[in-house]
Amino acid sequence: MNIGDAAKAAGVSAKMIRHYEQTGLLPEAERSEAGYRKYGEREVSVLRFIRQSRRLGFSMPQIAELIGQWGDTHRTSRQVKAIAERHLADLEEKLREIVEMKSALEQLVSVCAGDDHAHCSILENLAADSPSAPNHSASFVKPKRRGAKASTAHSGVAEKQTTSHLDLMTWMRGVHVHRGAH
The missing domain is CATH 1.20.5 (Single alpha-helices involved in coiled-coils or other helix-helix interfaces)
Structure with a gap:
């Protein structure tokens, strides 16, 4: 069966099948002469096993370990x-x-x-443990595009550089803080 059929039979997406192959959780599929992936019942069984394991919240390394145990007749x-x-x-x-x-x-x-x-x-x-209390008159302005430089003035008020925790967190989200002079 092709990747779409295998995905449908196992209850996972084709994208996840590719991901499982890339991470080594599922062996790389055989290819047809035209280069299409080919899957059999064994691969579908492994995909179902992975799906069930993910439903129980097992991590990928844990699932790999479980698959190893599943295939080990001496376990x-x-x-x-x-x-x-x-x-x-x-x-x-x-x-x-x-x-x-x-x-x-x-x-x-x-x-x-x-x-x-x-x-x-x-x-x-x-904000109880923040190094400085925020200025409640701050206005938050998102830039027009990601990475755009903020203007040096907003409504005629010059932007102040600060080192507060709030300003750092805001900057990290791509939002610029413009403080009013009070």
Whole structure:
């Protein structure tokens, strides 16, 4: 079967099949005389195995290790279980982190008035450890195109160079900060 047929049969995209071949997770396909990839049931089985493993959140190196175990007739189930247990421990740690993030965010949201005033306790809490407090009169202007230089003035106000954490983060996103003189 061709790559499209194999993708359909395995429930993955043709792009992912190429990616799996490039990373070595799937052996490079045989080619027809016309240069088209040819796949058989074995490759489709491996693709389904990869798809199922990805659904469970296994990383590509873990999947490679599992495929190696799958093809090893001398493996023990203990070896495979150890891989799954390590992954389970990683998932449990990620879950703990997500629960902590959710709890912290719930606290921030609960103390925010969420009204028409400029004061925002969420922003204050997020900026709590910043080296300098942001100037609330800052206006954020995106350049017309990526990499474009910002004008030296915005509404007649000269741009000041700063070294605050906010300015660095803003600059990294391609947004330029123009501060008003107060």
